Structure formats: C-alpha cells, structure tokens
Amino acid sequence: MLSLTDISVRIAGRLLIDHSSVQITPGARVGFVGRNGVGKSTLFAAIRGDIPTESGTIALPPRWRIGSLAQEAPDGPESLIEVVLKADVERAALLHEADTAHDPHRIAEIQTRLVDIDAHSAPARAASILSGLGFSAADQTRPCQEFSGGWRMRVALAATLFAAPDLLLLDEPTNYLDLEGTLWLEDHLAHYPRTVIVISHDRDLLDTSVEQILHLDRGKLTLYKGTYSAFEEQRATREMLDAKHARRQADERKRLQAFVDRFKAKASKARQAQSRVKMLERMKPVTALVTQDVHEISFPAPERMLSPPIIALDDVAVGYEPDKPVLRRVTLRIDTDDRIALLGANGNGKSTLVKLIAGRLAPFSGHVTRADKLSVGYFAQHQVDELNPEGSTYDHIRRLMGDAPEAKIRARAGAVGFSGKAADTLVKNLSGGEKARLLLGLATFHSPNMIILDEPTNHLDIDSRAALAEAINDFEGAVIMVSHDRYLIEACADRLWVVANGTVAAYDGDLDDYRRLVLSAERKPAEARERSSDEREKSQRPRGEKRIPLKQKVANAEAEIARIGAIIEKIDAALALPDIFTRDPKQAAQLAKARTGAAEALQRAEEEWLEASALLEQAAG
Numbered sequence: 367m368l369s370l371t372d373i374s375v376r377i378a379g380r381l382l383i384d385h386s387s388v389q390i391t392p393g394a395r396v397g398f399v400g401r402n403g404v405g406k407s408t409l410f411a412a413i414r415g416d417i418p419t420e421s422g423t424i425a426l427p428p429r430w431r432i433g434s435l436a437q438e439a440p441d442g443p444e445s446l447i448e449v450v451l452k453a454d455v456e457r458a459a460l461l462h463e464a465d466t467a468h469d470p471h472r473i474a475e476i477q478t479r480l481v482d483i484d485a486h487s488a489p490a491r492a493a494s495i496l497s498g499l500g501f502s503a504a505d506q507t508r509p510c511q512e513f514s515g516g517w518r519m520r521v522a523l524a525a526t527l528f529a530a531p532d533l534l535l536l537d538e539p540t541n542y543l544d545l546e547g548t549l550w551l552e553d554h555l556a557h558y559p560r561t562v563i564v565i566s567h568d569r570d571l572l573d574t575s576v577e578q579i580l581h582l583d584r585g586k587l588t589l590y591k592g593t594y595s596a597f598e599e600q601r602a603t604r605e606m607l608d609a610k611h612a613r614r615q616a617d618e619r620k621r622l623q624a625f626v627d628r629f630k631a632k633a634s635k636a637r638q639a640q641s642r643v644k645m646l647e648r649m650k651p652v653t654a655l656v657t658q659d660v661h662e663i664s665f666p667a668p669e670r671m672l673s674p675p676i677i678a679l680d681d682v683a684v685g686y687e688p689d690k691p692v693l694r695r696v697t698l699r700i701d702t703d704d705r706i707a708l709l710g711a712n713g714n715g716k717s718t719l720v721k722l723i724a725g726r727l728a729p730f731s732g733h734v735t736r737a738d739k740l741s742v743g744y745f746a747q748h749q750v751d752e753l754n755p756e757g758s759t760y761d762h763i764r765r766l767m768g769d770a771p772e773a774k775i776r777a778r779a780g781a782v783g784f785s786g787k788a789a790d791t792l793v794k795n796l797s798g799g800e801k802a803r804l805l806l807g808l809a810t811f812h813s814p815n816m817i818i819l820d821e822p823t824n825h826l827d828i829d830s831r832a833a834l835a836e837a838i839n840d841f842e843g844a845v846i847m848v849s850h851d852r853y854l855i856e857a858c859a860d861r862l863w864v865v866a867n868g869t870v871a872a873y874d875g876d877l878d879d880y881r882r883l884v885l886s887a888e889r890k891p892a893e894a895r896e897r898s899s900d901e902r903e904k905s906q907r908p909r910g911e912k913r914i915p916l917k918q919k920v921a922n923a924e925a926e927i928a929r930i931g932a933i934i935e936k937i938d939a940a941l942a943l944p945d946i947f948t949r950d951p952k953q954a955a956q957l958a959k960a961r962t963g964a965a966e967a968l969q970r971a972e973e974e975w976l977e978a979s980a981l982l983e984q985a986a987g
Contacts, residue, residue: 367389440518446521538565672740680733693870
C-alpha cells in the first residue's frame with residue numbers, strides 16, 4: 367500500500383499540500399486530477415523521494431519498484447527495441463550473468479528467475495508496446511537518435527511501461543501521442559496488473575482506464591471511488607453540502623456573536639456570554655466552496671460569410687518531394703460551418719493535409735479551389751517557439767494592432783484571457799496552458815472564416831478543454847481539428863476524415879467504432895500491421911530496402927536461438943552430474959524447471975526464425 371500520512375509539501379515558500387493523508391491500495395488504478403499548478407507533479411516527486419516533505423510520512427512496501435516517465439528523451443545509437451529492453455534492469459542483469467555463470471546452483475537460480483519473470487518473451491512484449499505507441503517493425507530496429515524529441519518521448523513511455531513497475535507514475539502521458547496511441551494507452555492502463563497513478567486532463571482516459579480519482583484542491587488530497595464522471599457528480603454533491611453547511615455555520619456564528627455583543631456587559635448574563643465566546647472559539651470554520659472560474663475562450667466571428675464550398679480539392683497530390691507525394695488522389699470539400707476531425711496515426715499525413723488546406727503547401731497536381739477572400743487561422747503547438755519569450759501578451763497583441771490606443775489593446779488582451787496586469791507577464795513566465803491561450807488568441811486575431819487546430823488541448827486542464835469545446839461550437843465558421851482528446855472530438859466534430867494509406871477518406875462510424883478498429887488492428891500479427899501501415903510506401907522503396915527489417919529479424923532470431931542453446935547446454939551439463947538428484951533434489955528440480963522454460967523459449971525463437979525467413983524469401987521474389 368502507498369500511504370501518505372499527514373504530509374505537507376512546500377516549494378519555493380509556497381505550501382502546495384497541507385497536512386493531507388491518503389492510502390492507495392495495491393493494484394489500484396488512480397487518476398490524479400486538479401488545476402494546473404496545484405502541486406500534482408510535485409507530489410510525484412515527493413513519492414519518488416526526489417524532494418522532501420515538510421512534515422508527515424510517505425510509506426511504500428519495501429520491495430516495490432517505482433517507475434515514472436523520464437524527464438529527458440532517450441538518445442544514442444541503440445535501436446528502439448534495445449532501449450526498451452534495457453528498461454527491465456533485472457532481466458538485463460540476469461541475462462548478462464547467465465552468459466558467464468558456471469556454478470550449477472547459480473545457473474538454476476538464474477534460469478528459474480528468468481522463467482518467473484517471463485524473460486524469454488520480453489522482445490515480443492517490447493515490440494508490442496512500441497507498436498501500440500506507433501512504431502512499425504522497421505522503426506523498432508532504427509537508432510534512437512534518428513527520431514525527433516516527441517517520438518523519443520514515446521520511446522521513454524514504452525520503456526516505462528515495459529519495465530512494469532509495482533507503482534507506475536505517469537504525468538500527462540498522452541501529450542506526445544496521437545489519438546491512435548492514446549486509444550492504445552487507455553486499453554493498456556485499463557489492464558495494468560499493478561498500481562498506477564496517472565496525472566491527466568483527458569476525460570476519456572480517466573473514464574476508461576482508472577477506477578479511482580485522487581483530487582488535489584486547496585492543499586488537500588481526497589480519494590473518490592469510480593471514474594472521472596462519477597467523481598464530478600460526487601464532488602458537486604459534496605461541495606453543495608459544504609456550501610450549505612458553511613451558510614448554516616455563518617448564521618450560527620452571527621447568532622452567537624449577537625448574544626455576546628448584547629449581554630457581555632450585563633453581570634447577570636456574563637457567564638452565558640463567556641460560554642458563547644468559547645463556543646465561537648471552538649467552532650471549526652467550514653471551507654466554503656471557492657469558485658475557481660475558468661477564463662472563457664472565444665473566437666471572433668468571421669468578418670464576412672462566404673458561399674460554400676470555401677475549399678474544394680479535386681484529385682490533389684501533395685507532399686515535400688514531387689516524386690514522393692505524401693498524399694494522392696485527395697478529393698474533398700469544406701463548407702462554411704463544417705466541424706471536421708482528422709484521424710490517423712502520426713506520420714500518415716495529417717499535418718501535410720492541414721498545411722495544404724491552410725495554403726502553406728502547394729499541390730503537385732490536381733486542382734484546389736478557394737473561396738474569394740478566405741481567411742484561415744492556424745494553431746499548432748510548435749508555434750510556441752515562435753513567441754518572443756521576452757515579450758508580454760500586450761507586446762504580441764500590440765504588434766497586430768499597429769497604432770491602436772492602449773485601451774483597445776488591453777481590451778483585446780482581456781478578451782484573449784489576460785486582463786489587467788496579467789497582460790504584462792512575460793511569455794517565458796507563462797504556464798503551458800497560458801501560452802496555449804495566447805496562441806489561440808493570436809491565431810484567430812483577424813476573424814478567420816476557418817480555424818485549423820493541431821493538438822490544441824496540450825497543457826490545458828479539463829475545465830479549459832471544456833471552455834475550448836464551447837468556443838468551437840459557438841464559432842460561426844469552419845473548424846478542422848487534429849486532437850488526441852476524444853472528448854473534444856466527440857463534443858465538436860460532426861465529420862470524421864481518416865488520413866491513411868496515402869489518401870484521405872470520410873469515416874462513417876463514430877469514435878467508439880474507430881477505437882474498436884484501432885485496437886483490433888493492434889492485435890493482428892506484427893507483420894500484417896506493418897504491411898497495412900506501410901502500404902503507400904511499397905511502390906517507392908527499392909526491393910533491397912524492403913528486406914532490411916526482415917533480415918534484421920532473421921539475424922535477431924538466429925542470435926536468440928544460439929543464446930538459448932548455450933543456456934540449455936549449461937543446464938544439461940548440470941543435470942548430468944552423477945548425484946545431483948540425491949544430493950540436492952531442490953536444485954535438481956529448479957534446473958529441470960529452468961530447462962523446460964528455456965526449451966519453450968527456444969521453440970518460440972525457432973518459430974520466429976522460420977516465419978521471418980519465409981517472409982524474407984517471399985520478399986526476395
């Protein structure tokens with residue numbers, strides 16, 4: 367059990383957790399929620415032992431392993447699969463020792479432990495996790511250093527999940543994922559066999575993957591049973607009762623004080639008045655409901671309404687190299703009030719499509735028709751880097767308003783969500799959510815007819831995401847969105863487009879249908895998944911390039927066969943000792959069990975070698 371007893375945590379003089387207690391039972395799946403900045407990540411640091419508590423104790427079972435997402439993305443020449451496999455420190459150490467051990471008793475202990483932790487199936491489990499997070503079989507053999515920072519953070523997440531710690535701490539794990547990866551993670555966490563606590567602002571993850579909600583509010587931790595939806599109902603009821611209690615208490619204090627004020631000077635009533643004073647002193651104040659209003663998000667209405675369609679694409683091919691288009695045969699139209707969500711794994715061309723729609727990419731072929739005077743607002747998280755860290759919200763808006771009076775500039779800053787002195791805060795001192803709000807305000811500043819939102823919910827808390835959904839629904843123009851947040855898509859989108867296999871197609875089902883489709887695809891054989899996801903590249907890759915992943919699989923299987931064969935030889939040598947069954951029956955039993963496990967692993971490795979070899983011969987033609 368994870369036990370937090372009367373803990374207080376203070377950072378930079380600010381008290382974040384104030385004498386709070388909570389117990390998390392083994393095997394619990396807990397969603398950790400609270401407004402941005404209240405101290406959720408700080409509590410994780412305290413549980414890991416990275417920072418001390420000011421008071422109280424944090425107790426864990428002595429042998430529990432704690433796992434959390436690394437702050438820095440992995441890097442280096444090792445392949446992705448090697449990076450993930452190294453995360454299981456015990457397995458790596460045992461395998462290294464197994465190659466050098468000669469003592470029969472130690473060999474038996476090593477092999478028995480390897481069987482117990484299912485070490486021989488580790489490569490398949492690691493590959494499955496990487497695949498679920500969006501890496502093809504070919505990607506898994508590439509050096510980690512070849513991937514961007516966002517993709518390497520996915521590798522870090524895969525390594526953390528593969529290690530399967532007794533206490534898994536995840537802080538906003540979906541920030542680096544697309545919708546498909548998020549759906550896979552939801553399913554994985556829902557079946558996680560040990561204790562997990564996940565900080566998330568994703569409603570669907572909190573409704574799908576956890577069974578308890580830990581809420582941090584005003585320095586206090588409260589544990590609720592049920593999903594996030596159940597938590598919202600329970601909390602609303604609790605706060606309503608607290609508010610009523612606070613009002614009753616205020617009335618009672620007023621009555622007692624009136625008695626004291628009226629009779630404290632009268633000798634005949636002095637004792638009763640003093641008694642009322644003591645009652646007032648003993649009356650513990652009830653914390654009334656503190657309304658934490660969320661800044662409204664709003665988009666200005668388009669300056670003019672255009673005749674539909676505002677954009678029409680006819681048999682368009684687009685990409686970055688004319689001879690290698692990312693998307694082909696794209697035919698679609700966008701009308702004035704469309705709400706369209708783009709689905710499809712990262713790397714399939716969603717960003718390419720939105721750049722084409724926004725006019726930032728020209729087509730290689732086909733026809734693009736745009737409405738006259740069409741204005742497009744474009745929001746993407748990478749635009750944070752384009753903000754001036756030494757400038758304030760006021761500075762950024764002033765550049766867009768020219769010689770406008772200061773009062774109008776500040777009024778516009780207030781409309782974006784930065785009223786009064788908040789408009790003078792430097793960008794470098796803004797939180798992630800505040801930067802996102804500023805970017806949304808700048809992207810829609812000139813009243814566009816269409817808004818493109820590329821992962822707009824990163825760094826927004828749950829209530830701010832709800833405010834964004836309201837803003838989208840209230841907007842009078844068209845909206846194209848790319849998001850891993852199912853709540854936002856379900857609340858706003860009325861059309862779904864799937865970007866896959868080198869083209870774009872309308873999707874007739876809903877997100878529940880799409881979720882089932884994604885998860886069923888993840889359960890197919892790895893080679894089938896790879897063929898499906900890489901179909902668009904087959905005609906462009908040289909024949910030799912197709913065989914590289916298969917050659918690597920054959921080589922890996924051969925190496926595994928040789929390694930397990932050497933282990934079996936050592937076990938057989940130990941079992942061949944003349945008196946081992948009479949001298950040490952327990953050791954002999956361990957060796958026999960280890961040999962059975964190694965033989966099963968050898969069979970699996972041989973089957974993988976046969977399958978990869980057959981596919982390699984087929985690819986060679």
